[in-house]
Amino acid sequence: MRVANFNGGPGALPLEVLEEAARDMLDWRGSGMSVMENSHRGKEVIAMMAEAEADLKALLGLDEEWAVIFCQGGASLQFAMIALNFAGPGGHCDYINTGLWATKAYKEAKICGAKPRLAASSEDDDFTYIPEVFDFDPEAKYVYLTANNTVRGTQWSTFPKAPAPLIADMSSEFLSRSIDLSRFALIYAGAQKNVGPAGLTVVALRREMADRARLDVPNMLSYPVYIKHQSMYNTPPVWSVYVAGLTCKWIRNTIGGLKAMTELNQAKAETLYRAIDDSGGFYRGTAKSSSRSLMNVTFRLPRVELNDKFKKESAGTGLVGLGGHRSVGGLRASLYNAVTLADVQTLVEFMAEFKRKNG
Numbered sequence: 001m002r003v004a005n006f007n008g009g010p011g012a013l014p015l016e017v018l019e020e021a022a023r024d025m026l027d028w029r030g031s032g033m034s035v036m037e038n039s040h041r042g043k044e045v046i047a048m049m050a051e052a053e054a055d056l057k058a059l060l061g062l063d064e065e066w067a068v069i070f071c072q073g074g075a076s077l078q079f080a081m082i083a084l085n086f087a088g089p090g091g092h093c094d095y096i097n098t099g100l101w102a103t104k105a106y107k108e109a110k111i112c113g114a115k116p117r118l119a120a121s122s123e124d125d126d127f128t129y130i131p132e133v134f135d136f137d138p139e140a141k142y143v144y145l146t147a148n149n150t151v152r153g154t155q156w157s158t159f160p161k162a163p164a165p166l167i168a169d170m171s172s173e174f175l176s177r178s179i180d181l182s183r184f185a186l187i188y189a190g191a192q193k194n195v196g197p198a199g200l201t202v203v204a205l206r207r208e209m210a211d212r213a214r215l216d217v218p219n220m221l222s223y224p225v226y227i228k229h230q231s232m233y234n235t236p237p238v239w240s241v242y243v244a245g246l247t248c249k250w251i252r253n254t255i256g257g258l259k260a261m262t263e264l265n266q267a268k269a270e271t272l273y274r275a276i277d278d279s280g281g282f283y284r285g286t287a288k289s290s291s292r293s294l295m296n297v298t299f300r301l302p303r304v305e306l307n308d309k310f311k312k313e314s315a316g317t318g319l320v321g322l323g324g325h326r327s328v329g330g331l332r333a334s335l336y337n338a339v340t341l342a343d344v345q346t347l348v349e350f351m352a353e354f355k356r357k358n359g
């Protein structure tokens with residue numbers, strides 16, 4: 001039996017995508033083998049990768065000025081790649097610290113020898129909000145932010161006008177809403193939150209930005225190398241790209257595109273936040289209302305023991321993954337693209353019942 005999966009990551013994948021992958025498993029496109037067993041130098045896999053790239057670009061509304069590449073090493077490897085390619089030893093770069101993943105990216109830039117600086121931070125209020133005032137370094141090579149804060153449940157609604165190229169970690173909101181990417185120079189996402197299996201990181205960057213990359217970077221960490229070799233400098237994560245490609249087609253054909261996906265995700269989040277706000281204080285959202293995330297809804301119960309009880313009992317009814325991130329505790333429902341409105345309604349009903357029994 002399939003459960004309602006509210007995991008923070010890896011997260012839920014669309015049933016239709018999993019079914020199609022299952023149908024293809026033993027004999028992909030008449031090759032008599034799975035896509036994983038095909039040569040990545042064969043024309044079928046090359047075509048599949050090119051198709052996934054084109055579908056991603058189309059969904060994101062990116063033109064020829066942009067390249068989409070497929071990396072490995074998770075979102076976390078991008079923390080280093082960005083600093084190595086665009087800052088380098090002693091290079092200035094600005095970070096906006098909105099939580100765990102931004103902090104890690106900032107620290108990684110230091111390890112890489114760059115000179116990262118905080119242009120803003122919401123640590124003063126336990127990362128419950130998105131900053132609105134910035135102190136940008138005019139010498140920074142780039143400005144870095146985390147678009148959606150998976151752990152704290154906050155999300156940017158309007159992005160800052162930065163004096164340097166803007167880079168965003170979009171891991172936990174990738175393809176979840178229409179975004180005007182004209183302000184950005186590079187965005188990236190670990191696939192396992194919203195588009196596919198772990199092992200793949202999708203990076204979209206302006207070719208102009210890639211031209212600024214330093215040349216003293218190892219091949220596997222160099223953006224220009226990925227672009228030059230169509231993400232096939234070495235063996236790419238073919239399976240993960242294949243599933244991400246199916247997810248793109250699902251967004252386009254089954255959901256109706258990114259605009260429809262946005263509306264659906266808004267409806268899901270509104271349903272859950274309304275249940276929290278209308279609970280008379282029994283459920284309490286942890287993020288400031290104006291900074292709330294559409295993807296990761298973080299909340300708490302009046303007593304710590306109740307959080308644990310909630311987690312246990314919800315899991316017992318097939319609502320899984322509702323525990324908060326291990327660094328903050330509490331509760332979190334991740335409403336990634338594949339989580340349905342019906343799943344959210346079932347959760348809201350469970351919450352009402354739980355409140356009736358424990359309130």
Ligand SMILES: *Cc1c(COP(=O)(O)O)cnc(C)c1O
Nearest residue numbers: 074075076101150169171172190
């Ligand atoms: C999960 C997550 C990461 C880390 O992803 P890995 O692929 O495990 O390295 C980074 N940033 C954000 C916003 C995330 O949600």
